[in-house]
Structures are given as structure tokens and as C-alpha cells.
Amino acid sequence: MLKLGIIGTNWITDQLIDAGNITKQWQLTTVYSRTEEHAREYSHKFDAQEYFTDIDQFFSEGVFDVVYIASPNSLHYQYARQAIENDKHVIVEKPAFTNPDEFSQIEALLQAHPQVRLVEAARHVHTPLFAAVKQQTSNLKQIQGATLTYMKYSSRYDQVLAGKTPNVFSLEFAGGALQDLGVYPVYTALALFGEPNSVVYFPTLIATNADGKGVAILRYDQFEVTLNFGKTTNSHLTSEVYGLKDTLVMDNPADLTKAVYYDDQQVAHPIEANVAENSMVPEMQEFAALFEQPDDQAQLAKYQQWFDLSRQVNSLLYTLRQSAGIKFPTDK
Known part of the structure; x- marks a missing residue:
């Protein structure tokens, strides 16, 4: 059973945890929140064994295999980077990253950590x-x-x-x-x-x-x-x-x-x-199969398709924003 850590404690996280429980392939073990009260309440709500309010401790000491990132969009890059550097698999809520530069940096980091897999939670x-x-x-x-x-x-x-x-x-x-x-x-x-x-x-x-x-x-x-x-x-x-x-x-x-x-x-x-x-049940089943067999050729082929599609989505979102003159601080 895969051990799951989470960043972001909202309704979408509730749904993902429920999907993981339905598949019987996931166990929530670790919760991160910026506030002690919220972290404690959420971990008790889902019987997680530990919680953290320090993000560095969460990644270095947390007992989990995969992290689900459902923080505000602009923070996805920072948390995904820390996860990969700590050799944790990543499920990042859509949109994965805010621009192609962030995406390319994450892709390069994944190449430096070849056993880590990152997927975008596009459930449909x-x-x-x-x-x-x-x-x-x-x-x-x-x-x-x-x-x-x-x-x-x-x-x-x-x-x-x-x-x-x-x-x-x-x-x-x-x-x-x-x-x-x-x-x-x-x-x-x-x-x-x-x-x-x-x-x-x-x-x-x-x-x-x-x-x-x-x-x-x-x-x-x-x-x-x-x-x-x-x-x-x-x-x-x-x-x-x-x-x-x-x-x-x-x-x-x-x-x-x-x-x-x-x-x-x-x-x-x-x-x-x-x-x-x-x-979210189908994606959690497919993600579990990938994370449990990250070097299986059939799983790698699926992973590459998902990753390529995620890259295309990231690029298209950015191009659409640029056409409309919508800029984010992360674009700098």
C-alpha cells in the first residue's frame, strides 16, 4: 500500500483521499498545513499518523512515498521541486505549473532523479x-x-x-x-x-x-x-x-x-x-500502478504519454494567457 502525504487541505483533497481509500491502494500517513490547529484537525479527520507545519521537516522526516500537492497554483513549483529533491513521487493538482520555464526546470530535475515520477491530477x-x-x-x-x-x-x-x-x-x-x-x-x-x-x-x-x-x-x-x-x-x-x-x-x-x-x-x-x-478513482488506480512499478515498460509508456500531455497543456495555458495579456509574478 502506498503511503500518501498531502499539501493542501480542502475539498479536492478530501475527494482524493476518499478515492484512494476506495481503491484500497493508498494510506494517508502525513499532513502538512501552515497552522498547527488545521494540521492537527485534518490529520485526526482522516487518521493520519503524523502532521507537520514546517515544510522542510515534512519532506525530510515525513513517512510517505507520494505527495499530493493541492496548494495555491503559484506554490506548486516550489513544493514539487522539494518533493523530487527528497525522492518522493508527486501528484500535483492541475494546473501543474504556471509557465513553461517552471515546467522545463521540473523536467530537468526529474532527469536528475530518475526513480521519481510526477503526474498531474487531471482526473477526467x-x-x-x-x-x-x-x-x-x-x-x-x-x-x-x-x-x-x-x-x-x-x-x-x-x-x-x-x-x-x-x-x-x-x-x-x-x-x-x-x-x-x-x-x-x-x-x-x-x-x-x-x-x-x-x-x-x-x-x-x-x-x-x-x-x-x-x-x-x-x-x-x-x-x-x-x-x-x-x-x-x-x-x-x-x-x-x-x-x-x-x-x-x-x-x-x-x-x-x-x-x-x-x-x-x-x-x-x-x-x-x-x-x-x-x-478520482480511475486516476488513483492508474497512479498507484505507476508508482508501484515505476520501471515497468507498460507503465513507463503510459507515464510518458501523461507527461507529454501535461507539458502541452502547460504550454497552451501560457500561450492563451499571453494572448490576453494576463501575467503572473512567477512569469518573471
């Missing part, structure tokens, strides 16, 4: 249903584009309206809609269609100067893909991939639970695949 691309959607997309005789939508109102936006700057809407912490919900449609587009020829992002900026929502357009040789995402409103639109007379429809590109293929005659063919109640 590891699900059986996403694999079935990808297969159906590849079967389309002609692709004329896609529209991928994921808008979900964030309770933290209430704080913005009250004049505050929560981390998820802070440029200092590399926040904003693109860096959060926007990662899901970006991942989906790259996984289904590959890298585009050119991109542009039209953000709607909010009081914190971060993007609250926006529209991105990815241009390919024969078609365009439109990404709609945001954290300041809710959308009930589906996402679609357009063939000629046929269409592939998904409920949304993040919490993917339903997909239907409409053929040339507009007959609906539901795409059958197992959907876990906790959407």
Missing part, C-alpha cells in the same frame, strides 16, 4: 468514459470542430463581490478561470485533437484583474475548437464534437458522466462505460 482524462469518447472521436469520418463548455459559479466569487481577493481569483497566486476550470476543456481539446496551430483567449476580467470567465479559440488545419469556461456564472450547455452529419455530445468536459453519439440519421447511441461515483 483517466476515466473509461473519456477513453470511449476519444475512441469515438477518432472514428469520425470528418471533424468540423468542437465546442467545449465548463462554467460553474465559485462561492469564492462572493468574496470578490465583497471587495476581497481570494487565492483562486488572485494573480499573485496564479488564479483565474483559465487556470482553474479552463484546464479541463484545454486538456480535452489536446487529448482529442492534438496541438493547435494558433490560439487566442478573450477573457472577462473581474475586480481582482484576474479572468472570471472567457472564451478561447484553438485553430487547427481544417477546423476550430471553441472553449467556454468560467467561475462567475453557471452554464447548462453540453459540449459537442462536430462531424459532418454526425455529432458527439458530452454533458461536460470535466465531470464527464454521459456521452451520446448521434449518427448521420440523428439516431442516438449512448456511449457505454463505467462511471465511478468518485471521479
